[in-house]
Amino acid sequence: MKGIENVKGPVFRPEDGGFDGELAGYQAAHPHRPDLVVGAETADDVQAAVRYAADHGLPVAVETSGHGRAVPLTGGVLISTRRMDGVHIDPVTRVARVEAGTRWAQVVTAAAAHGLVPPSGSSPEAGVVGYTLGGGIGVLARELGWASDRVRTIDLVTADGLLRRVTADSDPELFRVLRGAGHGLGVVTAMEIELAPGDRIYGGALSVAGEHVRALLGAYREWTADLPDGLTSSIGALPYPDLPMVPEHLRGRYVAQVRIAWTGSAAEGERLVAPLRAAVPTTGSLGELPYTQAATIFNEPDQPHPYTGTNAMLRELDPAVLDAALDITGPDAPVMCVLGLRHMGGALARPPAVPDAVAHRDAPYLLQILSLVDGTDVPGRLHRELMDAVAPWTAGRTPNFRFGEQAAKDWPIEVAGRAELAAERDPKGLFQ
Ligand SMILES: Cc1cc2nc3c(=O)[nH]c(=O)nc-3n(C[C@H](O)[C@H](O)[C@H](O)COP(=O)(O)OP(=O)(O)OC[C@H]3O[C@@H](n4cnc5c(N)ncnc54)[C@H](O)[C@@H]3O)c2cc1C
Structure with a gap:
């Protein structure tokens, strides 16, 4: 096995040019501060990095895009996988x-x-x-x-x-x-x-103006009560910043987007969405698109920014949950909050062919909250307030939608057998 000195990919120490660039990711808050970054190009490189860390008693973290970076590494070895993209x-x-x-x-x-x-x-x-x-x-x-x-x-x-x-x-x-x-x-x-x-879907995003968002949440609850599995949808509501890069019709406004993706025909998709469109005024259009353009339905920001967030997998979508969500995170919130509501169920609720560690798979909805990190404790306080308010209906959390160090500490994920497995396979706690 190769040593760290002859890995194929680049190795960066803090004094090297390129060190900071290698640490930059989508999450702009709490960057890793390792002693060494291994820009792995091969599985051999990864093995060399892990073995080096183990030999020197150093902790290891892994990063690809930085979307999900949580607890930053201080000292130790960061393995950057972005070059391994086959x-x-x-x-x-x-x-x-x-x-x-x-x-x-x-x-x-x-x-x-x-x-x-x-x-x-x-x-x-x-x-x-x-x-x-x-x-x-x-x-x-x-x-x-x-x-x-x-x-x-x-x-x-x-x-x-x-x-x-x-x-x-x-x-x-x-x-x-x-x-x-x-x-x-x-x-x-x-x-x-x-x-x-599959190759094509019917879908897109419908916009709902701020004054109708409360009605939208109620209508969404009713609409999603009985939909075929081929229809996946969610809501994202936020106060769009008054900035030139934001489309003019959203700039400075509180708006909800209903994102819709349907795997059947356009005609059937239109028929399925009609009751929701009839319930609240919407703008925007849906249509057929190749799956290669599916990301346009969400239109996630592509620039790095500092954010924190958490989620609750809900046993049911009680109207009190919707009221609390909007009262706490809505247009009057003291920080910019992005409220998310995903319709789960369908294949998500069915057991996998081989058992896995996905918990609460029968939760019919997922509530998400995300805020920009602003150097105060306000985002964390709001997120805790919302999670407390919806606790009576919360089955648990899904790991992917917990963002930032505080969220990882406040809402740890506990899965049966995981701690025992980690203690057995990584007794010295090499991996974060
Ligand atoms: C804008 C945005 C949109 C998102 N949309 C969705 C969505 O639609 N559905 C969804 O489920 N999630 C979504 N997520 C959450 C996302 O899936 C998680 O944040 C995920 O952890 C990102 O993985 P990454 O490798 O890109 O991020 P990174 O920050 O690079 O990695 C996240 C963590 O994954 C682990 N990891 C990464 N690579 C490896 C590896 N090779 N070996 C071992 N561990 C590794 C590490 O623990 C690392 O800390 C979204 C996140 C953002 C910010």
């Missing part, structure tokens, strides 16, 4: 093999060439591996289920520096926990994920 699609088995640093946009494009779609999420720039280790709720989640459910194999460098192919047969307990509660158990160098046939 994707291979097998059109016969309908499986994508992705390397550690692959982003969803790459898989969407590669799969489209074979008339296939992956369980990708709202952000094309999020890393496939980080997303999938945390469950993964995609644009077509109610049809395709959790991304974790679709994982076939995981190549993992464990705390002993060995590279293992983890499957349902080779190591059932590790395979289970990695799929849904998998952050911090090693470094994934590649994964195989099942794709689904």
Whole structure:
């Protein structure tokens, strides 16, 4: 095995040019401050980095895009996977093999060439591996289920520096926990994920002006009570900043977007959405689009910014939840809050073929809150206020939508068997 001095990818120390650039990611708050960054290009590089850290008693963190960075590393070794971005699609088995640093946009494009779609999420720039280790709720989640459910194999460098192919047969307990509660158990160098046939969807985003958002939330509750699995939708409501880069019709206004993705025909999609459109005034149009443009439905910001956030998987969508959500995070909130509400159910609620660690899968809704970090404790206080208000209806949380250090501390994810597995496989606590 190679030593750290002859890894193929670049190695950066704090005094090296490129060190800060390598640490920059989508999350602009609480950056990692390692002693060493290994820009891994191969699984060998990852093994060398892990072995070096283990030999020197240093902690290890992994980063691809920085979308989900939580607790920053102080000292130790950061393994940056962004150079490991190979994707291979097998059109016969309908499986994508992705390397550690692959982003969803790459898989969407590669799969489209074979008339296939992956369980990708709202952000094309999020890393496939980080997303999938945390469950993964995609644009077509109610049809395709959790991304974790679709994982076939995981190549993992464990705390002993060995590279293992983890499957349902080779190591059932590790395979289970990695799929849904998998952050911090090693470094994934590649994964195989099942794709689904498909190329076009019907959908888009409908805008609802601030004064109608309360009515929208009530109407959404009724509308989503009985929809086919092929229709996945969510709401995002926020006060759009009064900035030139924001489209003029949104600038300086509180607006909700209803994001819709339907896998059936346009005519059937229109019929399904009609009751919601009749219930509240909406602007914007829906239409057919190739899945390669699915990310336009969410239109997530592409510039790095500092944010914090959490979520609640809800047992039911009581009207009191909707009132609390809007009262606490709405246009009168003292900081800019993005309120999210995702309709779950469908394939998300069905058990996977091979058990995994996705918890509360029967929760019919997911409530999300996200705020910009402004150097005060106001965002954290508001998030706690909302989570307390909806506690009577909360089944638990999903790892992917907890952002920032405070959120990770305030709302830890506890999955049966995970702590015991981590203690057994990483007894010295190498991985964060
Ligand atoms: C704008 C935005 C939109 C999002 N949309 C969705 C969505 O639609 N659905 C959804 O489910 N989630 C969504 N997320 C959440 C996202 O899936 C998580 O933040 C996920 O952790 C991002 O993974 P990453 O690799 O891109 O981020 P990173 O910050 O690079 O990594 C996040 C964590 O994943 C782990 N990790 C990453 N790579 C590896 C590896 N190779 N081996 C081991 N561990 C690794 C590490 O613990 C790391 O700390 C979104 C997040 C943002 C910011």
